[in-house]
Amino acid sequence: MLLNLFGSDREAMSGVDTAWLRMDRPTNLMVINGIMFFDGPVDFERLSAVIDSRLLRHRRFKQKVVRSGANAAWEDDPDFDLANHLHLVALPGQAGKAELERMVNDLISTPLDFAKPLWQFYVVENYQGGSALIARIHHCIGDGIALIQVLLSMTDKEADAAVATRPRKPRFHAGGDDDDLFMRLYRPVAKMYTGMLKSYFKLIGTGYGLMMNPSKLAGYTQTGLGLAEGLARLTTLPADPRTRFKGPLSTVKRIAWSESLPLAEVKHVGRALGCSINDVLLSCVAGALRAYLIDAGEEDIDGLDIRASVPVNLRPESKLDQLGNYFGLVFLSLPIGVANPIERVYEVRRRMEEIKGSYDAVIALGLLSLLGMLPDAVEQPAIEYFSTKSTAVMTNVPGPREQIYMAGSPVRDLNFWVPQSGEIGIGVSILSYNEHVNFGVMTDKKLVAEPARIVERFGAEFEKLVLVTLMQHWDQPPDPGLAEINLALWSLMHDVEAES
Structure with a gap:
């Protein structure tokens, strides 16, 4: 743990976690923001007891960060007080969505206090006749x-569960179905590189990244070649084109969230199109971004591609209950320039297949580990350089498949917003909960002042795909010529609409 650098009462931070710590800057705070919605009130005292017994069992939430040169460590906060992290607040005026958005906007633009453990919860007691819980964690x-x-671990399946119930050992909520929602990128890495990842995580645990120990790859000749080729490709990738989504940033962020899409409908559309659920959702994101750019007067849209940095989970199931960062990044090129929504979803599918067998995620995790152990003067230019390669961060996280309860109150819905690094100014988050899919968007105010104009287009893009799939037999396997059939159907409907 390299404890000698800090003293026996401190725990050295891993290289990867240190890298994320040092990415924090006024124009892009490295804070994950989330929200829970409730139809009724939340018992504040019971919630305090749940946090005390379940959240604070993780020592990390009672520790603050201390730095020594290029290194960082965790230290128990001798003055820890839950009252400094759990707050009861109320919305002004109509206490509706507009007021809640303003409150979240103010919070996400405010840095966390590094003199205390890096998290904050806010119970909003009067949102739309119910309540909400805002969470901010570095x-x-x-x-x-x-x-x-x-x-x-803080929630239950029943409203009357005991406060001190010991949470079950967590596991992924995505099952073995190849069409499952959020495992499309995780599963190939987990299956193909299991041996390498085991060795890799052992190296991470001792404070060394993969890139610091190339000799460890001696037994993986093919893997070593793939890593070398991937690293060369990653470092020579050209900068993403300049659009209204990319430019100088401010210190003010804006958020928006969408109405939920029924997961069953998304599954049916994916089956009818012969695509994965992920292909469908990412195609809707690309279509929404395209529509926004067109309405904003962006020129030369046709043929335009913009890259999204997509986190790929590399966390083995044995580490699901451990904190820290265990993910890499891949660059997904979004076909913004494809106008036909059916053609767009198939193009997304093709590009996802290209990413499927790449080593990029493992390389990114290794680079982050290395950067976290180098001086900040080295990390910051590197982060700036790699952030020019993409326009957005886009992440998928699997949430609970069934209704959950927080401190006895049923959770109606969930959403979250992913932070961006370097000069990236837009983040798109996709979260599943209780058989629904939610979209969240965070933007820099200087680039996109009203992210709701993007969010409101997700549903419209999905409806375009529904129009075609309504003409398919959803309970039958896809026809080999399905792509051509669906493209023809869309062209026909588009022509009829134009004539009318």
Whole structure:
């Protein structure tokens, strides 16, 4: 643990977590923001007891960050007080969605206090006749998969569960179905590189990244070649084109969230099109971004591609209940320039297949580990360089498949917003909960002042795909010529609409 650098009462931070810590800057705070919605009130005292017994069992939430040169460590906060992290607040005026958005906007633009453990919860007691819980947790504490497990450990399947109930050992909520929602990128890595990842995580645990130990790859000749080729491709990738989504950033962020899409309908559309659920959702994101750019007067849209940095979970199931960051990144090129929504979803599918067998995610995790152990003067230019390669961060996180309860109150819905690094100014988050899919968007105010104009287009893009799939037999296997058939159907409907 390299404790000698800090003293026996401190725990050295891993290289990867240190890298995320040092990415924090006024124009892009490395804080994951989430929200729970309730139809009724939340018992504040009971919630306090749940947090005390379940959240604070993770020592990390009672520790603050201390730095020494290029290194960072966790230290128990001798003055820890839950009252400094759990707040009861109320909305002004109509206490509706507009007022809640303003409150979240103010919070996400405010840095966390580094003199205390890096998290904050806010219970909004009067939202739309019910209530809401806003959570803010610094990325150095954990990634999305880790934090969703922490969230689940604080919830129950029944309203009357005991406060001190010991949470079950967490597991992925995505099952073995190849069409499952959020495992499309995780599963190939987990299956193909299991041996390498085991060795890799052992190296991470001792404070060394993959890139610091190339000799460890001696037994993986093919893997070593793939890593070398991937690293060369990653470092020579050209900068993403300049659009209204990319430019100088401010210190003010804006958020928006969508109405939920029924997961069953998304599954049916994917089956009818012969695509995965992920292909369908990412195609809707690309279509929504395209529609926004057109309405904003962006020129030369046709043929335009913009890249999204997509986190790929590399966390083995044995580490699901551990905090920290265990994910890499891949660059997904979104076909913004494809106008036909059917053609677009098939193009997304093709590009996802290209990513499927790449080593990019493992390389990214290794680079982050290495950067976290180098001086900040080296990390910051590297982060700036790699952030020019993409326009957005886009992440998928699997949430609970069934109704859950927080402190005895039923959770109606969930949403979250992913932070962006370097000069990236837009983040798109996709979260499943209780057989629904939710979209959240965070933007820099200087680039996109009203992210709701993007969010409101997700549903419209999905409806375009529904129009075609309504003409398919959803309970039958896809026809080999399905892509051509669906493209023809869309062209026909588009022509009829134009004539009318």
